[in-house]
Amino acid sequence: MEIVHTIKELQAALSALRAQGKTVGLVPTMGALHEGHASLVKRCVAENDIAVVSVFVNPTQFNDKNDLEKYPRTVDADCRLLEACGVAFAFVPSVEEIYPEPDTRHFSYPPLDTVMEGKYRPGHFNGVCQVVSKLFDIVKPDRAYFGEKDYQQLAIIREMVRQMRFPLEIIGCPIVREADGLALSSRNKRLTSEQRVQALQISQTLFASVDYAKTHTVGETRLFVEDRIAASEGLKLEYFELVDGNTLQSIADWKDTDCPVGCITVFCGEVRLIDNIKYKER
Ligand code: PAF
Numbered sequence: 497m498e499i500v501h502t503i504k505e506l507q508a509a510l511s512a513l514r515a516q517g518k519t520v521g522l523v524p525t526m527g528a529l530h531e532g533h534a535s536l537v538k539r540c541v542a543e544n545d546i547a548v549v550s551v552f553v554n555p556t557q558f559n560d561k562n563d564l565e566k567y568p569r570t571v572d573a574d575c576r577l578l579e580a581c582g583v584a585f586a587f588v589p590s591v592e593e594i595y596p597e598p599d600t601r602h603f604s605y606p607p608l609d610t611v612m613e614g615k616y617r618p619g620h621f622n623g624v625c626q627v628v629s630k631l632f633d634i635v636k637p638d639r640a641y642f643g644e645k646d647y648q649q650l651a652i653i654r655e656m657v658r659q660m661r662f663p664l665e666i667i668g669c670p671i672v673r674e675a676d677g678l679a680l681s682s683r684n685k686r687l688t689s690e691q692r693v694q695a696l697q698i699s700q701t702l703f704a705s706v707d708y709a710k711t712h713t714v715g716e717t718r719l720f721v722e723d724r725i726a727a728s729e730g731l732k733l734e735y736f737e738l739v740d741g742n743t744l745q746s747i748a749d750w751k752d753t754d755c756p757v758g759c760i761t762v763f764c765g766e767v768r769l770i771d772n773i774k775y776k777e778r
Contacts, residue, residue: 557623
C-alpha cells in the first residue's frame with residue numbers, strides 16, 4: 497500500500513492505472529477506523545481493481561469546534577488496517593492540500609438536509625458535500641462506498657451525485673454492530689466503560705421498537721422510543737424521527753412509506769451517538 501499525501505501524487509498514480517483499464521473504488525473516511533469502515537473497505541477492494549481510502553478529518557463539517565478537536569486521530573493504526581484489507585492507496589492529505597483557500601461553495605438539498613442532523617448540526621452537510629465532491633473530483637472513482645449508519649448523509653450524497661451528474665456509483669453498506677448491538681462508531685472510543693454500558697440502550701431500544709411497531713402506530717412507536725431513552729440512565733435524547741427512508745420526511749402512518757426508518761441521536765455524556773433502524777419487515 498502507498499501512503500500518499502498530495503493530490504498530484506495520487507492523480508499521477510491513478511491516471512497511469514486507469515490507462516491500463518483498471519477500475520477505481522473510493523472509501524472516504526475521517527480515520528479512527530473500526531470494523532464498520534473495514535466492511536466498506538473490504539467491499540471496495542473486492543469490487544474494484546484499485547481501492548483508494550481517504551483519511552481526512554474534514555474541518556468544514558464540524559459545527560462544534562470542541563467535537564473537531566476531540567475527534568480521534570489514529571493515522572498509523574488506520575494505515576495498518578487499510579494495508580491488511582488490501583488497499584492500494586491511503587490518501588492522507590493535509591487541510592491545506594484539500595482547502596488551499598476557503599471553500600465558499602454552498603450545497604443545499606432540501607428537504608433532505610433540513611431535517612434531523614441538518615436541523616441540529618447547521619452547516620454539517622454542506623461541509624460533507626464540500627469534501628466529498630472534492631474527493632470525487634480528485635479520485636474520479638468508478639464506485640464510492642458509504643455506511644448506512646449515517647443514513648441521512650448517504651441520502652444527501654446520492655442526491656448530490658444525481659444533481660451534479662458525477663459519473664460514479666454510490667454503494668451504501670449496512671451498519672456493523674458490536675456483538676451486543678451497539679453500532680460501531682469512531683466516537684465509541686470516547687465512552688467510559690460505564691457509558692459504554694449505558695449506550696447499549698440505544699440499539700436495544702431500536703431493536704425493541706421494531707417488535708413494538710408490529711402492533712402499534714407510528715405515534716405510539718415514537719413515544720415508546722422517547723420514553724425508553726428518557727428512562728435510561730446517562731442518556732439524553734436529541735431526536736428520534738420515524739421517516740420515509742427515501743425522502744427523510746416524518747411519517748404519520750406506516751402506510752405513508754414502504755421504507756420506514758427510525759433515526760436517533762442520543763448524547764451519552766458529552767458523546768453524541770447516532771443510530772438507525774429499518775422497519776421494513778414489520
Ligand atoms: O462519514 C464520514 O466519515 C464523513 O462524513 C465523510 C463521508 C468521510 C466526509 O468527511
